[in-house]
Amino acid sequence: MLAIRLPEDIEKRLDALAKATGRSKTFYAREAILEHLADLEDLYLAEQRLIDIRAGRTKTIPLADVMKQYGLED
Structure with a gap:
């Protein structure tokens, strides 16, 4: 279960969409979350x-080295 508070203008838009399509506001909220969750992750x-790179906890690998490692060099 999830309860969210939305700005009034967004709530009105969501309500209008739900009424116009015969779907629930929950349906559209769920669809929006599913659509964008992977991008947010x-x-x-x-x-x-x-942050780890800048702090020196992680090192980078030059693209040329990665290409060579996987046999993708020109």
Whole structure:
């Protein structure tokens, strides 16, 4: 179970969409979360990786080395 508070304008838009399509507001909220959750997870992971690189906890590998390792060099 999840309860969220939305800005009034967003709530009105969501309500109008639900009424116009005969679907529930919950349906559209769930669809929006499912659509964007992977992107948010990727963003969080990228931000954490950048923090680790800047702090010296993670090292980078030059693209040429990765290409060579996987036999993809020109």
